[in-house]
Amino acid sequence: MFSSHFCAAGIEKLDTPIFEIRSLKHSYAGKTVLEIEHLKVQPASILGLIGPNGSGKSSLLRLLGLIERPTHGEILFNGRRVEPFSDEARFLITLLPQEPFLMKRSVLNNVAYGLKLRGNGPAAVQQVDDALSLVGLPSKDFSRRPWYALSGGEAQRVALAARLALKPRVLLLDEPTASVDAASAQLIKEASLRARQELGTTLVVASHDWQWLYEICDEVLHLFNGRIFGTGQANIIFGPWQNLGTGKWGKLLADGQQLLVPDPPDRQAVGVIDVISVTADRAAMAGEGIVLSGIVSRLSLERKTGQLFASILVGDLPLTVGLALQQGREHTIFPGKPVFIGYRLDKVKWI
Amino acid sequence: MNFLLEGFFQAFHLLLSGSAETYSAIWATVKVSSYSIASSLLIGLPLGFCLGYFDFRGKKPLRTIVDTLMALPTVFIGLLVYAFLTHRGPLGNLGLLFSLPGIAIGQTILALPLVIGLSATAVESLDQKLRTTILSLGANRRQLFLSTLWESRHGILAGAIAAYGRVMTEVGISMMVGGNIKWHTRTITTAIALETNKGQFGMGVALGLVLLAIALCVNVLVSFLRRRY
Numbered sequence: 001m002f003s004s005h006f007c008a009a010g011i012e013k014l015d016t017p018i019f020e021i022r023s024l025k026h027s028y029a030g031k032t033v034l035e036i037e038h039l040k041v042q043p044a045s046i047l048g049l050i051g052p053n054g055s056g057k058s059s060l061l062r063l064l065g066l067i068e069r070p071t072h073g074e075i076l077f078n079g080r081r082v083e084p085f086s087d088e089a090r091f092l093i094t095l096l097p098q099e100p101f102l103m104k105r106s107v108l109n110n111v112a113y114g115l116k117l118r119g120n121g122p123a124a125v126q127q128v129d130d131a132l133s134l135v136g137l138p139s140k141d142f143s144r145r146p147w148y149a150l151s152g153g154e155a156q157r158v159a160l161a162a163r164l165a166l167k168p169r170v171l172l173l174d175e176p177t178a179s180v181d182a183a184s185a186q187l188i189k190e191a192s193l194r195a196r197q198e199l200g201t202t203l204v205v206a207s208h209d210w211q212w213l214y215e216i217c218d219e220v221l222h223l224f225n226g227r228i229f230g231t232g233q234a235n236i237i238f239g240p241w242q243n244l245g246t247g248k249w250g251k252l253l254a255d256g257q258q259l260l261v262p263d264p265p266d267r268q269a270v271g272v273i274d275v276i277s278v279t280a281d282r283a284a285m286a287g288e289g290i291v292l293s294g295i296v297s298r299l300s301l302e303r304k305t306g307q308l309f310a311s312i313l314v315g316d317l318p319l320t321v322g323l324a325l326q327q328g329r330e331h332t333i334f335p336g337k338p339v340f341i342g343y344r345l346d347k348v349k350w351i
Numbered sequence: 352m353n354f355l356l357e358g359f360f361q362a363f364h365l366l367l368s369g370s371a372e373t374y375s376a377i378w379a380t381v382k383v384s385s386y387s388i389a390s391s392l393l394i395g396l397p398l399g400f401c402l403g404y405f406d407f408r409g410k411k412p413l414r415t416i417v418d419t420l421m422a423l424p425t426v427f428i429g430l431l432v433y434a435f436l437t438h439r440g441p442l443g444n445l446g447l448l449f450s451l452p453g454i455a456i457g458q459t460i461l462a463l464p465l466v467i468g469l470s471a472t473a474v475e476s477l478d479q480k481l482r483t484t485i486l487s488l489g490a491n492r493r494q495l496f497l498s499t500l501w502e503s504r505h506g507i508l509a510g511a512i513a514a515y516g517r518v519m520t521e522v523g524i525s526m527m528v529g530g531n532i533k534w535h536t537r538t539i540t541t542a543i544a545l546e547t548n549k550g551q552f553g554m555g556v557a558l559g560l561v562l563l564a565i566a567l568c569v570n571v572l573v574s575f576l577r578r579r580y
Contacts, residue, residue, distance in 0.1 A: 062483070065486075065487055066486070067482075067483050067486050067487060084486065085491055085492060087491075090486075090489045090490075090491070091489045094487050094488060094489070095483070095487040096487070097480060097483050097484065097487070099480065101478065101480040101481070101483075101484050102484075103481065103484065103485075103498070103502055104502055104504075104505070113488055113498075114488035114489055117488060117489050117490055117491075117494055118489065159484075162488060163487075163488075166488070166489070
């Protein structure tokens with residue numbers, strides 16, 4: 001299935017990251033939205049980006065997609081410095097923006113647009129057909145349709161087909177499934193994974209669907225306020241924090257439990273809590289610091305490390321904790337199971 | 352109100368019998384408005400596109416000036432063009448006063464701010480997502496420029512139609528610069544003004560209907576083009 005071209009390129013440049021970011025700082029109207037000291041993305045890998053709205057995911061994707069130029073710092077593609085309109089990159093990198101957007105032309109011409117830019121006009125029809133069928137839109141029904149005669153999910157799939165038809169080296173997806181229905185989301189997920197499998201395309205995916213990301217990604221980065229902090233499962237907890245008296249600070253959860261934290265820098269501070277243990281047996285938690293009770297809501301597997309993650313609902317607050325596969329089995333952790341979690345007060349960090 | 356109804360019947364008679372005087376005015380209007388719309392599009396489209404597409408110092412004041420000029424009174428343009436073309440004026444030796452090209456110059460000045468302003472608006476109102484999409488599919492600067500122009504075609508076309516309507520129906524410039532000379536510079540609108548003064552409503556109504564018919568044809572053509580592209 002692998003084309004020899006991409007295999008060769010992959011072996012040749014195995015040690016060169018496909019993307020490297022150095023001392024990057026990006027701002028809009030004087031406000032810094034992204035600050036990344038150093039980041040490498042390996043070829044043919046899948047990188048996930050998680051973070052709340054406004055955390056800088058889209059900005060990072062727009063910079064990697066060479067839509068914008070960073071205010072400071074540099075982006076290297078295959079070891080070479082690139083910027084918008086760079087000839088060595090513009091045919092190899094493509095970005096699918098979050099909201100479906102099509103140009104005012106037929107589906108066929110929308111999907112063929114990028115191919116025509118590359119001078120592949122005559123061969124386009126076949127490639128367009130292939131790309132449309134990858135996203136589950138039969139070309140005999142869709143290719144003649146005008147841009148306005150499509151549902152939101154169909155428009156987003158046409159937009160993805162326009163990217164897949166280019167057989168890109170890098171496919172950047174900005175919340176590709178956020179504004180479409182479940183069936184479209186499934187087709188979009190399958191088609192993008194197929195690109196990486198068959199062409200060795202590097203994927204960078206921003207999504208709120210963290211379960212999906214942990215399932216497919218080699219690495220997941222957590223973004224918050226324009227900074228990357230941590231590559232694993234981090235629990236970001238927002239203020240306001242209450243002074244509970246006697247020098248204690250915390251948050252009252254919906255079920256009456258108190259999530260204790262050390263002195264916050266201010267009442268609205270954002271904290272990161274590292275859950276260190278989870279067990280069904282309260283007695284086993286002795287000496288584990290703060291213990292809270294909750295219920296397992298989801299389990300997911302991180303593909304690369306084989307690590308199991310459990311999402312535990314404490315009151316109304318979802319907390320994520322990583323467990324060894326063995327631990328998962330021993331404690332028979334499964335969704336719906338009441339459990340206890342432990343964290344250490346001195347390990348709570350403030351952002 | 353009888354005279355209006357009579358005028359209506361007379362109008363059909365004039366048109367169907369092929370009255371040479373009527374058709375001369377129709378022909379003069381079609382000719383002069385084609386000249387002026389063609390030249391205003393030729394000059395105005397590139398300027399309007401640049402005004403909408405690029406960011407530069409002084410863009411806002413320039414926009415305000417263009418928008419103000421959209422309201423230029425036709426008689427004022429007529430006055431200025433007359434002053435320039437009259438035999439004592441700086442361009443008097445061109446002999447354009449009381450000629451169709453003379454009217455076309457005035458009408459081009461009339462249409463130009465409309466074409467510039469409306470095509471700038473068409474380009475400005477394009478979605479930011481368009482630029483992202485075009486760039487993400489690998490366009491270079493020239494391709495980005497051309498695709499943006501093509502995507503704004505409907506807005507630009509609407510501007511051109513508005514300008515055409517203004518040009519075809521104005522009286523002031525045609526009257527002052529053209530002089531309403533029978534068989535020569537008499538256009539539909541100046542003829543209507545004259546015939547009304549003479550009490551000849553039939554001729555006036557006939558010409559008015561023709562003006563409407565031309566507008567209808569143009570709009571049918573445009574909506575066909577919009578469906579097709």
